[in-house]
Amino acid sequence: MAVVTYRDALTQALREELQRDDRVFLMGEEVAQYNGAYKVSKGLLDEFGPMRIVDTPITELGFAGVGVGAAMVGLRPIVEFMTWNFALLAIDEVVNAAAKMLYMSGGQFKMPMVFRGPNGAALQLAAQHSQAWESWLAHIPGLKVCTPGTPADAKGLLKSAIRDDNPVVFLEGEMLYNTKGEVPEGEHIVPLGVADLKREGDHCSVITHGKMVLVAMKVADDLAKEGINLDVVDLRTVRPMDVEAIARSVQKTNRAVVLEEGWEVCGMGSQVVDFIQRECFDDLDAPVLRVHQEDVPMPYAKNLERAAKPDAGKAVAAIKKVMYLD
Amino acid sequence: MATKVTMEALSPTMEEGRLVKWNKNEGDTVATGDVLAEVETDKAVMELVARGDGVLRKRLANEGDASPVGTLLAVIGTADENIDSIVGASAPAAGSAPAAQSAAPKAAEQSQGEASAPPPQQPAAPAANAAPSAPRAAAPPRPAAAPPRPAAPPPPKGNGARPGATAASPGGRQRSSPLARRLASEKGIQLGGIQGSGPGGRIVKRDIENAKASGAAGRSAAAERLAAEGDFKDVPLTQIRKTIARRLSESNGPVPTFFLTSEYDVTRAAELRTQLIEMGEQYKVSFNDIVIKAVALALAEHPEVNAHWLTDKIRHFNRVHVAMAVAVEDGLITPVLFDADRLSLWEISEKARDLAKRARERKLMPEEYTGATFTVSNLGMFGIDQFTAIINPPEAGIIAIGGSESKPIVIDGSLEIRQRMRVTMSCDHRVIDGATGAKFLQTLKRYVENPLSLVI
Numbered sequence: 001m002a003v004v005t006y007r008d009a010l011t012q013a014l015r016e017e018l019q020r021d022d023r024v025f026l027m028g029e030e031v032a033q034y035n036g037a038y039k040v041s042k043g044l045l046d047e048f049g050p051m052r053i054v055d056t057p058i059t060e061l062g063f064a065g066v067g068v069g070a071a072m073v074g075l076r077p078i079v080e081f082m083t084w085n086f087a088l089l090a091i092d093e094v095v096n097a098a099a100k101m102l103y104m105s106g107g108q109f110k111m112p113m114v115f116r117g118p119n120g121a122a123l124q125l126a127a128q129h130s131q132a133w134e135s136w137l138a139h140i141p142g143l144k145v146c147t148p149g150t151p152a153d154a155k156g157l158l159k160s161a162i163r164d165d166n167p168v169v170f171l172e173g174e175m176l177y178n179t180k181g182e183v184p185e186g187e188h189i190v191p192l193g194v195a196d197l198k199r200e201g202d203h204c205s206v207i208t209h210g211k212m213v214l215v216a217m218k219v220a221d222d223l224a225k226e227g228i229n230l231d232v233v234d235l236r237t238v239r240p241m242d243v244e245a246i247a248r249s250v251q252k253t254n255r256a257v258v259l260e261e262g263w264e265v266c267g268m269g270s271q272v273v274d275f276i277q278r279e280c281f282d283d284l285d286a287p288v289l290r291v292h293q294e295d296v297p298m299p300y301a302k303n304l305e306r307a308a309k310p311d312a313g314k315a316v317a318a319i320k321k322v323m324y325l326d
Numbered sequence: 327m328a329t330k331v332t333m334e335a336l337s338p339t340m341e342e343g344r345l346v347k348w349n350k351n352e353g354d355t356v357a358t359g360d361v362l363a364e365v366e367t368d369k370a371v372m373e374l375v376a377r378g379d380g381v382l383r384k385r386l387a388n389e390g391d392a393s394p395v396g397t398l399l400a401v402i403g404t405a406d407e408n409i410d411s412i413v414g415a416s417a418p419a420a421g422s423a424p425a426a427q428s429a430a431p432k433a434a435e436q437s438q439g440e441a442s443a444p445p446p447q448q449p450a451a452p453a454a455n456a457a458p459s460a461p462r463a464a465a466p467p468r469p470a471a472a473p474p475r476p477a478a479p480p481p482p483k484g485n486g487a488r489p490g491a492t493a494a495s496p497g498g499r500q501r502s503s504p505l506a507r508r509l510a511s512e513k514g515i516q517l518g519g520i521q522g523s524g525p526g527g528r529i530v531k532r533d534i535e536n537a538k539a540s541g542a543a544g545r546s547a548a549a550e551r552l553a554a555e556g557d558f559k560d561v562p563l564t565q566i567r568k569t570i571a572r573r574l575s576e577s578n579g580p581v582p583t584f585f586l587t588s589e590y591d592v593t594r595a596a597e598l599r600t601q602l603i604e605m606g607e608q609y610k611v612s613f614n615d616i617v618i619k620a621v622a623l624a625l626a627e628h629p630e631v632n633a634h635w636l637t638d639k640i641r642h643f644n645r646v647h648v649a650m651a652v653a654v655e656d657g658l659i660t661p662v663l664f665d666a667d668r669l670s671l672w673e674i675s676e677k678a679r680d681l682a683k684r685a686r687e688r689k690l691m692p693e694e695y696t697g698a699t700f701t702v703s704n705l706g707m708f709g710i711d712q713f714t715a716i717i718n719p720p721e722a723g724i725i726a727i728g729g730s731e732s733k734p735i736v737i738d739g740s741l742e743i744r745q746r747m748r749v750t751m752s753c754d755h756r757v758i759d760g761a762t763g764a765k766f767l768q769t770l771k772r773y774v775e776n777p778l779s780l781v782i
Contacts, residue, residue, distance in 0.1 A: 312746045
């Protein structure tokens with residue numbers, strides 16, 4: 001299998017879907033002539049031309065709306081936000097237009113479009129540009145929300161998202177673009193709503209998604225040396241959520257830690273824990289614990305930023321606590 | 327710290343109990359082990375004892391009230407302790423048990439028509455269907471030594487005692503994880519005797535596993551008796567057995583039962599009994615005693631009938647524990663003659679008489695009416711010629727004994743008048759096939775018709 005970066009895996013997915021279906025087009029700030037702010041659309045303008053790789057003004061609400069209109073008349077737009085922090089300006093089109101269109105038109109208008117871009121914190125981008133939005137977006141009926149953590153899942157999920165007839169929110173990561181991983185050759189599709197057991201173990205479940213998958217894998221490696229075997233469930237899609245995969249894992253291990261990038265209050269972990277306490281009550285040997293960003297705007301100072309982010313050390317502490325080892 | 331007195335599960339199947347009589351009044355000094363009240367379970371009247379020392383401060387249930395297991399019945403505390411928070415407890419926060427709550431309305435319903443008013447229903451202990459957790463004043467902190475751990479994970483870094491993890495929860499109830507409760511219930515382990523190793527003394531999975539490994543904790547005597555090594559042989563289900571079980575259950579309810587009837591000549595057994603009575607009072611036995619002894623000896627020869635259906639396997643018992651159905655005022659109960667095949671006819675007679683008497687007085691202990699491998703029911707004394715009895719799962723069969731009567735019978739071409747008795751065996755077809763049951767009845771016939779074999 002070829003080892004490629006997360007970034008190149010996304011480019012492959014875009015290229016293959018642009019080739020496969022001429023209704024697919026990409027638009028956003030700097031996606032064409034500049035090859036994308038994070039070079040995800042590198043080479044696509046040359047290959048597909050300015051009608052399908054479209055540079056937009058700095059008007060998130062405007063071009064998101066153009067995307068919704070294009071989807072209504074049968075095209076399959078991919079709208080890139082330079083980061084999801086900027087997508088706040090377009091949230092009305094995402095939540096009130098795209099997510100509601102099929103429902104409020106009585107099924108007349110499908111909404112086959114993708115909103116994509118990097119999500120969550122990178123390094124020292126400060127409070128306004130270091131936010132993870134998946135729980136906001138997963139809250140909305142009508143949206144599907146993908147959070148790939150590996151190159152293979154990034155490619156496979158983006159292809160599924162582009163082919164889906166519903167609006168799909170696709171959350172990438174600035175710190176993920178340069179990570180590498182094996183990606184299957186040829187057509188590689190990952191269905192939406194199917195979690196992946198990234199690592200099998202029977203001592204404790206770690207349920208996670210997105211950027212935190214890599215953290216979970218590192219923790220699993222470290223704890224394996226101490227004889228603790230983690231079951232790492234990568235949700236991959238946080239809506240729809242693969243709750244059966246969560247149940248299978250918790251029924252096996254009897255304990256769970258939910259690891260996510262965002263804040264605690266009303267985070268994705270709240271939803272996971274709710275499911276576990278309801279459906280796995282008799283399987284639990286310990287309360288489920290959550291690991292998440294501290295409940296503050298992201299600090300700019302390097303040391304404080306590190307302290308605010310969820311990391312391997314916090315995950316290990318939580319895992320040992322639910323295993324009654326601390 | 328105050329001790330809660332709750333409705334305890336005093337029998338393996340008890341879900342609620344009726345408070346028959348208070349033995350202590352509010353203000354009485356009580357010590358651990360004192361009998362506070364008498365409680366009628368689903369099977370017997372049992373004693374509810376104090377689990378702490380102090381003064382019986384408050385009684386929350388009236389005589390005659392039925393309460394689900396776990397309901398708060400009384401509070402023991404020091405004379406001047408403020409117990410308002412316990413007595414007036416709104417729903418206990420995190421631990422409030424769905425099971426107990428849902429049972430409460432049922433209990434209230436059932437206590438209607440009783441003379442006294444229903445008590446405030448206060449769910450206290452969690453999960454009424456779990457093994458009873460004896461209320462305790464305060465779970466001691468974790469032992470200083472590191473608690474035992476499951477094999478795989480490494481030992482803890484620090485010492486076992488958690489700083490700050492002192493007592494159990496505010497109400498003093500024993501904490502346990504949902505999984506631990508489920509495992510304990512499945513394995514028949516009582517949580518009350520286990521020291522929890524989790525935070526605040528919480529009983530967790532590893533504690534149950536360790537309790538099981540060391541064979542500690544209060545397993546019921548009956549379970550112990552049936553589980554002893556070498557006393558049974560588990561037979562894996564063959565495909566044909568599985569198919570028979572599945573198809574017949576579909577056809578005939580959860581226990582696919584068929585019936586075999588045979589008529590035995592009991593003239594000689596009746597003569598034996600008459601002779602024994604003539605020998606003196608100490609030799610007197612009932613007809614039922616003779617039948618039980620014969621059944622026990624026949625079962626010892628047929629472990630395939632002396633069996634339990636355990637869903638994923640069949641268990642053939644090498645020991646013979648025969649239950650006998652005894653009619654009591656408002657139902658019936660089946661006290662057990664353990665190792666009945668090894669008891670003499672007179673030992674059976676004596677034990678059966680004692681068990682029947684105490685059954686009617688509702689004084690049997692749970693271990694005296696659980697743990698049977700097979701059951702005998704006799705309605706002969708009511709003038710019933712023949713009947714079919716209903717199997718008590720997981721037992722594989724039950725024998726119904728009719729009355730003996732004089733009948734004209736053709737023997738060697740001539741008519742004779744003989745004492746005859748009809749027995750009908752109900753068989754769980756998942757375990758016992760027709761021919762298997764028939765062979766057992768032949769063996770039983772041999773014993774019944776040659777009664778000297780029962781006394782030598």
